[in-house]
Amino acid sequence: MKNKTVKTQIPASFRVQTRTQTGAVARTGLALGMSTAVLMPAAFAQSNETQQLAPVTVVETAIDPNPNAEPGVPYKAKTSGDERHTRPLAETPQTITVLTQQQMLDTGRSDLRDILRAQPGITLGTGENGNAFGDRYIIRGQEARSDVFVDGLRDPGMTVRESFAVEQLEITKGPSSTFAGRGATGGAINAVTKQATTDVDFTKLSAGIGTDSYRRLSADTNYVLTDTAAIRVNLLHGYQDVPDRAPADRERNGVALSFNIKPTERLDITADYYHLDAIDKPDLGSWLVNGKPQTNIPVYAQSGDFLESTVDTYTVRAKYQVNPSVRITNLTRYGTTDNGYVATSARATTTHATNPGGVYDTVVLGTHQGWQEVEYFANQTNLYVEQEIAGMKHEFIFGLEFSDHSVLNGQYTTSNASNCVTSGRGGGASNSGCLTDASGNYVANIDSVLNRQVSRGASDIDWNVKTISLSAMDTVDLNDKWTLFGGLRYDRFDYRTLAGTTTKTEWKLEDGLWNGHLGLTYKFRPDANVYFTYSTASDFNGGESDVTSCDYGGICVPATGPGGTLSTAERQALFAQSSPELSENIELGTKWNVNGGRMLATAAVFQVTKSDVMEVLGGASYTDIGAINSGKYRVRGVEFSLAGEVMPKLTAQGGVAFMNAKWLRSQDSSRVGNGLSNFPETTASVLLNYQATPKFSFGGNVTYQSKKFSGTPESPESLNIKVPEYTVFDLFAAYKIDRNTSVRLNIGNVTDETYYLAAYRSGAMLYLGDARNARLTLNYDF
Secondary structure (H helix, E strand, O other): OOOOOOOOOOOHHHOOOOHHHHHHHHHHHHHHHHHHHHHHHHHHHOOOOOOOOOOOOOOOOOOOOOOOEOOOOOOOEOOOOOOOOOOOHHHOOOOEEEEEHHHHHHHOOOEHHHHHOOOOOEEEOOOOOOHHHOOOEEEOOEEOOOOEEEOOEEOOOOOOOEOOOEEEEEEEEOOOHHHHOOOOOOEEEEEEEOOOOOOOOEEEEEEEEEOOOEEEEEEEEEEEEEOOEEEEEEEEEEEEEOOOOOOOEEEEEEEEEEEEEOOOOOEEEEEEEEEEEEEEEOOOEEOEEOOEEOOOOOOOOOOOOEEEEEEEEEEEEEEEEEEOOEEEEEEEEEEEEEEEEEEEEEEEEEEOOOOOOOOOEEEEEEEEEEEEEEEEEEEEEEEEEEEEEOOEEEEEEEEEEEEEEEEEEEEEEEEOOOOEEEEOOOOOEEEEOEOEOOOOOEOOOHHHOOOOEEEEEEEEEEEEEEEEEEEEEEEEEOOOOEEEEEEEEEEEEEEEEEEOOOOOEEEEEEEEEEEEEEEEEEEEEOOEEEEEEEEEEEEOOOOOOOOOOHHHOOOOEOOEEOOEEOOHHHHHHHHHOOOOEEEEEEEEEEEEEEOOOOEEEEEEEEEEEEEEEEEEOOOOOOOOEEEEEEEEEEEEEEEEEEEEEEEOOEEEEEEEEEEEEEEEEOOOHHHOOOOEOOOOOEEEEEEEEEEOOOOEEEEEEEEEEOOEEOOOOOOEOOOOOEEOOEEEEEEEEEEEOOOOEEEEEEEEOOOOOOOEEEEOOOOOOEEEOOOOEEEEEEEEEO
16 A cells, blocks of 8 residues: 655745755765665664554645634634634634634635524524625624624624635624723624735635525635745635525625735734725515515515625734733724615515505505715724733733714615505505505516615714723632633723714713623633633613614604603703613633543533613603613523534534523513514534544534524514524535645535514514525535
8 A cells, every 4th residue: 555645835934955955965865875774784683572552643724824713623723713712712702603704614604694594503683774784693682783893893884794704703692891991782793804925835726606596606715925924915805695585686806805914923914904895785585474475575675775885994913912911902992884775675565545446455666775884993902911910820911992984874865666555554545656456466567566766865963982991800720620821801882873864963972881801710620621701891871783763773762741742952961961771791701621622512501681771761662762761670591502623523613502582670560571673592513523434524514593582682572573493404424536736515404494583563574585506516625
C-alpha cells in the first residue's frame, strides 16, 4: 500500500527560507537520509532488542482561517469572537450558541434571518412601519430587532443581513447589557466577520445552481503580501425565486474587503469595508379566515412591489500589546444603510352594500410601505490587564464607548386602482382592490389589480441617540475549581426624536442606565462545570428606531391625566421623566466539554423578569398613546444544546428550549396571567453530519416550532390568531472529488411541508416558509 502524500500549506509566519535555501536544505536532507539508510544495518546488529515505534496518522484537514474554531471539529467553536469573553465558551457562565461557517453552509441557508429562526429560543416577528424588512428577531420572548451586532458593535436600523462575510454567528441568550449596552433584554446576536490573516494563502470558490432559478457565486480569497501584511476579499452574487412563489424573488450582491498589517510586533491594524445590495420582490404569504390559514393561494404580489436594502460600512480596528500583561484594542466604525419597501398583503373581508357587484366574501389587497436612512458612528476602546492579586489571577477589562446613531424614516406616496368597494376598518365604504369576484374565482391579471403608482414621500420620524458608555469587568480564578466573573456598565444617553410629517413633535430624554453581570463557575471535574449567572438589561422609552407607535416599541405616553386631556407640552414632560424598562436574568447551568474537548454539551434553567414595561392602551393602536412603566412579565424555561463530535465520524449541532411566559402586572387587569405574543413554548433544531468515507458525507437538519399566537411586541397573545406548529426536514450530502474540489447537494423542506413563520396581529400577513427546493454547489479550494 502506498503512503498518502499530503501537501501542507505553510503559514507565512513559518516561511523563513528562500527557494534557493530550500533546495540546498533538500539536498542536505537527501544525503543525510542515504547515510542513515547505510548505517541502519550496523545499528540493528549492535542491538539485541526490537523497538516498535507508535504508528503515525496523517490527517488532512481543510483550511479554517477562523481563530475561534475548534481544530478538526467543524461544528464547534472554542472561543467567542468577542474578546471580552476571556475564557473558552465551555467555561463561560452563560448560554451562548455559536454557529460556525461550516454549519451554516451545510444547512444551505444564507440570510441571517433564515439561519437564526432555526435556533432554539428564537422566533421571527412580522409588522409594518419599518418592521416589514423582516430581520425582526425575538429571543426568549424579548424583542431583539435592534440588538444585532457586528464584531461587537451595534448594527442599527432595520436591514437585510447576509452570511457571505460571516466567520461565525454568536447568540447570547438572556439580558446582557453589560456587554451590549442598552437593550439586549432577551439577548444579542453578534456576527463575527471574515478578516485578513498573515497565516496562510487560500482561495475558496463556490458556484451553485438549483430549482426556482437559484444561482449563487461566491469567492473568498486571502493573500499574504508579506510576513506582516495580508488582504482578504469576499465576493457574492446570489439570486433565486421564492420557492413555488415566483415572481417573488430575492437577489444579493456583496463585497467585503479586509486589509491587515502589523507595523511592529506589538501593533496589529485591520481595515474593513463591507457592501451589500439586497433586492427582493416580497411575498407576504397567506392570511387567516376564522383563525385558519388559507392554502393553495396564488402569488398576489403586485408588479411594482419591492424590498431593497443597501449597506456600506467602514471599520478600523487596532490592537496594541503594551507588555505581556497589558493590551489595548480600539474599534471604529462608520456606516450607512438605505432601506425601502412597498409590499402587498391580503386579508379576508366582505364587500360593502354599495359595491356594484353586490355583497359577498372576498379577499382585499393592502399596501405596506416605508423608507429608511441610517447613519451611524461608533468608537470602542478596551483596556485588558492581567494581574495577580493575593495569589489570584485577575483578567480586568475596562471599556469606553461612544456611539451616534441616526435613523430617518419616511413614507412612500401611493395611489391604487380599485375594482370593488369593501367595508373599511370603521365600517364605511372603501374603494379597494379585490382578488376574488362574486363567484369566489380569482380575477384576471392578478399582479396588476392595484396598478399602483409610487413616489417617495416626506420623512415622518427623525430618530437620534448619542451614547457614552463606561464598563469594567473582571474574571478571577478563586482557586483551581472556582472562577468568578463580575461586570458593571453605565450608559449615558441623549435621545431625541422629531415625529410627524407637517407638524413636528419633539421628544427628548436624557438619562443613564446602570447594568451588571455576575457569574460563578465551579469546575467539579476537568471537563465539566456548573455555573450560576445573574445579569440585567435596560432600555429607554422610544428605544426602537423605526417607529413612534407605542405598540411597536416606540414612544409611550398617556393622552389623559387626572385633569383631563394632556397638552403636547405636558405629554413631552411626562416622556422626559419616564424610567427605563428593566430585565433581570437568573440562570443555573452546566457545561460538559467531553470527547477530548471535541463536543460541548450544555443545559440551563433560567428565569427572565421584565418590569416597568411600556404598554399600549386598548384601542390606541398605531399611536404614541400608552402607559409608562406599568407592566411586568416573566419568562421561565430550560434549554439543552450540544455542538461537536458526538462519536467518530458523527458531528452534531442542536438544541431544544422549553419556555413559559406569564404577565404578572398590567394597567389592563385582563392581561394578567396571559402569555406573550410571538412566543412558541417549544423550539428545537438538530443538525447531523456523518462522514461515511474520507470523501463522502451526508446529513440532515430537523427544525420544530410549537404553535404561537400573533400580536404586537410585549402584548398578550391573540388567541384567535394562531400560527400552527411545524416540523421541517432538510437533507444534504457532500462528496470530495479530489484534494481541491468538492460538491454539495442541499434539499430543503424535503417533505414539502406548508408552514408559517409568523403572523401579523390582524391575520392579514401570514409569512410562508420556503417550499421544497434543491441546490447543487461546486466548491474549489486552493
